[in-house]
Amino acid sequence: MPQLPCVLLVDDDETTNYLNRLLLERLGVAARILVAPNGRQALDLLPEHCPEPGAPTCPVLILLDINMPVMNGFEFLEAYAQLPPARRGASVVLMLTTSLNPRDAERLRTLPVAGTIAKPLSKAKVAQLLHEHFGHPLPST
16 A cells, blocks of 8 residues: 555644654654644645645645644634645545534534544554545555
8 A cells, every 4th residue: 555645733732743643654654744733834834735736745634633722623624625726635634633522523514624533543543544535554564
């Protein structure tokens, strides 16, 4: 199975980002992993990494926390939906969160998000999301 070209982790918790990055690296999931501590910085990364549609540096998977300072996950998704298609690329956006609040779930239905994953991220959850959203298994390590 080929690696995903690029994954973007967006979470204000440094430990969560570190552990998720380590897991993805150990599983060989992505050629490149970008990290942003909030939605604003994640949006700021996109022009640099997505200069044109299909650019290999453009994230094809975004794992996004809901509750963050500066710009939360909902605000990111609202701004992301307004970006030109070249900046959005062909990204699958998944909320990686501890919030399973019914109001959050209802609000997510109106935004460009492919689904939610409950924290913490695990090998099994990564395998499931690769199968469901990219049609392939974990790389052999």
